[in-house]
Amino acid sequence: MKNDGKNRLETMIGKLKGNGYKITPQRLAILKILSTSIGHPSVEKIYEQVKKNFPTISRATVYKNILVIKDLGEVLELAFSNDSNRYDGHLPHPHPHAICTECKKIVDSELEILKDFTQKVREETGFRIYDHRIDFFGLCPDCQKNKE
Template sequence: MTNPDTSRLAVITERLRGCGYRITPQRLAILTVLAQSPDHPSAETVHRRLLPDIADLSLATVYKTIAALKACGEVLELQFSDRDNRYDAARPNPHPHLICQGCGAVVDPELPGVEAMAAALAQATGYSILTHRLDFFGLCPACQARRSTTDGADNAEEGNGEDLPDKK
């Protein structure tokens, strides 16, 4: 039986070749991290994970590889206004996410009916749905537990704005 991570990596490398990109050892290492990471890493996280093995890997190379993946439709970019963008090459097609507002964890829940909802929306509005993004924001169980054991002053220090005085 084929390992899903390995087969996904093979699909990505073939797709990049088909788009005219060379598969260098550095690029292959970046693709491997992105294809096998369930946590939707940022470019900086990918860079940090690879530095122990590839000391001369530049952050620019990571960003250029991600740009190539985006150009070929092989990575899903999650953009945030208050955090680094995160990337999902394991499942590059639109799918729902659970995003923790506390620690930034990103989870891919199984949510049946999303495609049917998009089709019904297209039919009802006359829109041609090109893509979609369905994200749910909240607190993961670990952050909920931390929050329940801390007081309001600790929450304010975490930057969520609770218990802060109104600006005059």
Template structure:
């Protein structure tokens, strides 16, 4: 996550960030604005440490705890999504408001955005009959990126040594 030292977005962007914080019931502090600026400028899914390093360029005295608390408050208010299974297994953050899903490579743990309208209509599934109302969803696809498939283009039969496949939760049939 490389940012120019002293990066400062336009005043209109800072005002928009301040407005978002106020709308979520949070005080507008320079540190919170800087955290959202770093997230907005990120081209990927940064970890807490990457966000912290980016904010420290602007606020050298900011604590890691402040970054954690701010990210937690924003996540609780729906401003951010926490994603697991990044390249290093760390929690990564998504601030992209555009509806999309994610593909996670089981080899290198890279997370890629997936724009696929076919994944966007779970509320029309016949399995959701019986009064269940869908209010949101998130899809994470697991597989192997081009780099991890190797020259033959075939996926490894199992994750590389030291990498665990994602745990399957809630897959048991309830009768």
């Protein structure tokens, strides 16, 4: 059973309060976006969104809030070297993604064989593994159509 945005938001707020963080209006606005977005927004996207209600907000505020929420394990950061980071506050645990190289869309994936996979890597390399990053790159259905 997946958490809906409401529950995610409450979880996030609870975690922040429990760790002594204040709930400011700007922070709340950022939390709302992170908890409800399934499109893996960038800082810029979040900034533009929040700006509608808080015209004086600074990009730095968005960055700092995301850092706090990330450190509490409530948002997954997908960092790219040549593009801005993208954030998933809806499914904050590592999971595979399909990334469209054309429109930069990012789609979640849930794969059962992932556990076997991790176990195999463990056996093969002797690493103690505690995180992963699995991205598949290609064309999403929309962009495939547009290329015809």
